[in-house]
Amino acid sequence: xxxxxxxxxxxxxxxxxxxxxxxxxxxxxxxxxxxxxxxxxxxxxxxxxxxxxxxxxxxxxxxxxxxxxxxxxxxxxxxxxxxxxxxxxxxxxxxxxxxxxxxxxxxxxxxxxxxxxxxxxxxxxxxxxxxxxxxxxxxxxxxxxxxxxxxxxxxxxxxxxxxxxxxxxxxxxxxxxxxxxxxxxxxxxxxxxxxxxxxxxxxxxxxxxxxxxxxxxxxxxxxxxxxxxxxxxxxxxxxxx
Amino acid sequence: xxxxxxxxxxxxxxxxxxxxxxxxxxxxxxxxxxxxxxxxxxxxxxxxxxxxxxxxxxxxxxxxxxxxxxxxxxxxxxxxxxxxxxxxxxxxxxxxxxxxxxxxxxxxxxxxxxxxxxxxxxxxxxxxxxxxxxxxxxxxxxxxxxxxxxxxxxxxxxxxxxxxxxxxxxxxxxxxxxxxxxxxxxxxxxxxxxxxxxxxxxxxxxxxxxxxxxxxxxxxxxxxxxxxxxxxxxxxxxxxxxxxxxxxxxxxxxxxxxxxxxxxxxxxxxxxxxxxxxxxxxxxxxxxxxxxxxxxxxxxxxxxxxxxxxxxxxxxxxx
Numbered sequence: 001x002x003x004x005x006x007x008x009x010x011x012x013x014x015x016x017x018x019x020x021x022x023x024x025x026x027x028x029x030x031x032x033x034x035x036x037x038x039x040x041x042x043x044x045x046x047x048x049x050x051x052x053x054x055x056x057x058x059x060x061x062x063x064x065x066x067x068x069x070x071x072x073x074x075x076x077x078x079x080x081x082x083x084x085x086x087x088x089x090x091x092x093x094x095x096x097x098x099x100x101x102x103x104x105x106x107x108x109x110x111x112x113x114x115x116x117x118x119x120x121x122x123x124x125x126x127x128x129x130x131x132x133x134x135x136x137x138x139x140x141x142x143x144x145x146x147x148x149x150x151x152x153x154x155x156x157x158x159x160x161x162x163x164x165x166x167x168x169x170x171x172x173x174x175x176x177x178x179x180x181x182x183x184x185x186x187x188x189x190x191x192x193x194x195x196x197x198x199x200x201x202x203x204x205x206x207x208x209x210x211x212x213x214x215x216x217x218x219x220x221x222x223x224x225x226x227x228x229x230x231x232x233x234x235x236x237x238x239x240x241x
Numbered sequence: 242x243x244x245x246x247x248x249x250x251x252x253x254x255x256x257x258x259x260x261x262x263x264x265x266x267x268x269x270x271x272x273x274x275x276x277x278x279x280x281x282x283x284x285x286x287x288x289x290x291x292x293x294x295x296x297x298x299x300x301x302x303x304x305x306x307x308x309x310x311x312x313x314x315x316x317x318x319x320x321x322x323x324x325x326x327x328x329x330x331x332x333x334x335x336x337x338x339x340x341x342x343x344x345x346x347x348x349x350x351x352x353x354x355x356x357x358x359x360x361x362x363x364x365x366x367x368x369x370x371x372x373x374x375x376x377x378x379x380x381x382x383x384x385x386x387x388x389x390x391x392x393x394x395x396x397x398x399x400x401x402x403x404x405x406x407x408x409x410x411x412x413x414x415x416x417x418x419x420x421x422x423x424x425x426x427x428x429x430x431x432x433x434x435x436x437x438x439x440x441x442x443x444x445x446x447x448x449x450x451x452x453x454x455x456x457x458x459x460x461x462x463x464x465x466x467x468x469x470x471x472x473x474x475x476x477x478x479x480x481x482x483x484x485x486x487x488x489x490x491x492x493x494x495x496x497x498x499x500x501x502x503x504x505x506x507x508x509x510x511x512x513x514x515x516x517x518x519x520x521x522x523x524x525x526x527x528x529x530x531x532x533x534x535x536x537x538x539x540x541x542x543x544x545x546x547x548x549x550x551x552x553x554x555x556x557x558x559x560x
Contacts, residue, residue, distance in 0.1 A: 006341045010327070017329050085325035085386065088289045089342035090314040239293045241252070 003091040007099025008106075011073075015107045024068045025111050032061045036118045047126025048210075054118055055136040055208045059199065062140040063176075065111055066147025067168050069104040074155040074235070075164035093235040097228055101152055108144045112137060132210035139207020142220035146198060147172055149227035156234035172198070175223075198223065242267055243288065243394065243424070247297035249448075250283050258283045260297055261450040263443055267393075270420045272439035273428035276553055280448040281428040282322060285398045288426065289319035302393055315344065318392035318423075322399050324383025328372035332363060332382055335371060336389050343390035353389060361385040361415065377408035381415075388419065395423040401434055413438060432549055444552050451552040459548045467516050468550055469497075471524055472509040472537035483533060484510060490531045496520035501550055509536040513550055 015021040039053040074096075077083035086096050119133045154168035155161075179200035182193035194201055202216040242264065249259030258280035265271050273281045286292040288299060290310035299306035299313075306313045327335055333354060340350045358364045361381045366374060371382060380400065387395060400416065401409045416438055419425060429435050435442060436456055444452045444459070452459050471491070475483040484503055491500050491512055497520065501513040514524065521538055528535045 002344075003342060006338065010330075010338050013334075014327070014329060080326075080328070081321065081323040082325045082327050084291055084319070084321045084323075085339060086342070087291045088314055088317065088319045088325075089339070090311050090344060091342055092311065239291070 001095075003089075003095040004099040004102070007086070007091070007096060008102045011100055011103030012106060015103065020072075021069070021107060024065065025107075025114070028061050028065050028068075028111065029114055032058055032115050033118070040122070047122050047128050048132070050126065051119055051122050051128050051132060051136065051210075052208055054122070055139065056204070058112075058115060058136075058140055059143055059203050059208065061115075062108070062112065062144035063147040063172060063199075065108055066104075066144040067151045067165075067172060069107060070101075070148045070151025071155050071164040071168045072161050073100045073104065073152055074231070075158045075161045076155075079160050087239070094232045096235065097152065097156070097231045101148060101228060104148050104152075105141075105145055108148065109141060112140055112144070129210070135210045135212045136207055138212070139203050139216070142207070142217065142224075143198065143203050146175075146220050146223040146227070149224040149231070150175065153227045153231045153234065156231040156238075176200075195219075242300070242302070243426075244300040245284075245288070245297065246299075248284070248287060248294050248299060249296040250280075250287060250292065251295045256448050258287075258445075258448045259294075261445070261448075262297075263450060263453060265424060265426065265441075267424050269441060270416075270425040270427070270439045272435035272442045273426065273445060274430070274432070274435050274442050274549060275428075275445035276430055278447070279430075279445040279553075281430075281445055282398055283448075284445065285319075285396050285426065285428055286321070289317055289321075289396050290314050291319070291321075315390075316393050318387035318390065318395045320383045320387040320395075320397045320400055322402060324379055325386070326371050326379060326382060329370065331368055331370055332374070332385075333358070333367040335382065336385055339386040340389040343392075345390055350389075353391065357385050357389050360388070360418065362411070377404050377411075380404060380408070380412065384412075384415065388423070391422075393424060395419060395425045397425065397427045399429055400427060401429070401431065409434070444549060446553045452548070456548070459552075467519060467540070469514040469516055469521060469524055470511060470537070470539040471514065471528065471535070472506060472511045473528055474509040474534040474536055486531065487512065487528070487533055490527050490533075491524065494520060494523045494527050496523060499550075501553070509534075511537075515550055 035057040036054055040050050074083065119136070122128055123130070123133065150171050151168040154171060155164040158164035158167055175198035178193045179197035182190045185193065202219050206213050206216040244264045246262050247260040248262065250257045261284070273284060275281050283292065287294050288301065288306070290306055290313050294307065301313045302316045304312045304316070330338070336354055336357060337350055340353065345353065358367050361384055363378070363381055363385055366378055371379065374382065384400065387397070397416070401412050404412060413434065416425065416427065427435065427438060441455055442453065442459060443450060473487055487510070488500055488503065491497060491514060496516050496518050497514045498517060499515045503510045503512045519540065521540055525535055525538060
């Protein structure tokens with residue numbers, strides 16, 4: 001745990017120093033803001049619907065942020081040779097992965113908090129409950145953390161950042177498109193694949209509408225854990241290659 | 242003590258190292274010498290527990306490096322070929338980070354950081370961001386991270402790579418100072434660097450251990466070895482690629498035991514010959530009779546160079 005804390009602190013410092021992280025935050029918040037404005041001003045609508053639309057676009061923003069923040073985490077260090085410092089220190093691979101993941105997660109959290117003014121505007125001007133906002137944001141954090149873990153896995157596998165970025169995007173798209181793809185299949189594969197989908201079942205039908213289901217939380221935690229575990233195994237495997 | 246037993250490493254199906262076995266006693270400074278691709282970096286990365294071996298075992302300070310790499314890493318400081326630097330960090334913060342990773346407390350770090358900055362002559366740039374430093378300073382920061390936790394064993398892979406002559410001398414002096422308190426392993430293909438720094442040499446060639454001992458012991462073991470460097474140009478009427486013919490001619494000269502792969506130098510092609518006696522006359526005659534132009538003929542340089550060429554030339558010939 002001590003090493004995780006040390007790595008987390010360094011990574012957070014790197015985010016603060018890195019223009020890349022701030023550019024990502026700026027661009028994504030700008031896009032989120034523009035989309036929100038176009039939805040909020042698109043005629044007379046129920047405020048709950050406007051909030052749903054906000055979470056719909058923000059889930060894409062959270063996934064994009066997750067990918068952009070994570071695909072460089074290990075591949076960049078491998079490319080810059082700095083990974084050797086971690087690899088030859090008495091630090092376990094799991095501590096490296098968790099430390100880096102938590103730092104990216106904290107940054108993602110900050111980014112999401114900075115978007116909070118938009119649902120608050122809806123609340124001030126309309127009729128929505130605070131709980132609906134909290135549930136939606138919990139969903140954004142969870143879907144973002146799953147995207148982070150997927151990006152981390154691609155980063156642990158790839159030799160360079162470009163490959164990691166492409167692989168992470170492909171994996172994320174695959175996870176999001178499982179639901180429409182599964183529609184074309186029959187039982188018993190269809191329900192299994194649909195339940196594994198990253199967005200449609202667990203976010204769109206749950207968190208986006210302000211519905212809190214334990215199974216959705218468990219699903220995102222499980223996806224995050226699974227890909228972080230794969231990242232640890234990928235790092236371990238690299239030592240044998 | 243460092244003990245490697247039947248250590249080997251394969252990348253895919255290709256053998257990069259071994260099996261090799263060697264021992265390094267506490268307090269020794271040992272040089273890994275070999276051409277590029279000889280397996281030096283692979284051996285050092287395995288000893289630093291960065292890579293897992295495909296076979297064999299390593300024991301460092303009484304701990305099994307394959308079964309307990311975590312414990313071994315606490316005893317080791319490693320400077321790889323490319324220093325593992327975070328370019329965006331300030332030098333002192335980076336060294337604190339490296340120390341903390343190795344389990345040092347803040348109090349220990351506070352005291353040790355000042356010492357290490359002085360040892361590596363980095364005090365003046367302690368507050369600078371790493372990417373603003375020159376190559377020589379970056380190499381020193383790399384060395385500083387390797388010694389920050391005062392490890393018993395220090396592994397340095399090509400520590401003078403890319404440095405200018407002044408920086409090379411400074412780095413060599415630094416390593417000399419570190420020898421007093423650490424067991425040091427250095428890899429290099431620069432013979433003078435190794436001969437001036439190390440007590441003992443391990444000569445690697447194509448993944449195999451070709452010889453071990455002090456410079457003098459190796460030379461004695463291999464017999465009195467001399468070296469002739471001959472630079473040749475294709476004469477009028479000779480083949481465009483005269484190298485194979487020239488090599489055959491030189492190998493046939495009485496007294497020449499091996500001929501290393503030629504390289505182009507000074508407007509001609511240079512062959513390095515290992516010989517057991519001074520056979521310059523026979524070599525020059527063979528070149529002229531082979532209708533080739535003799536540009537230059539040098540005889541016997543340093544003892545280590547001769548030994549190295551002889552050992553490496555031997556493995557080239559056997560492959």
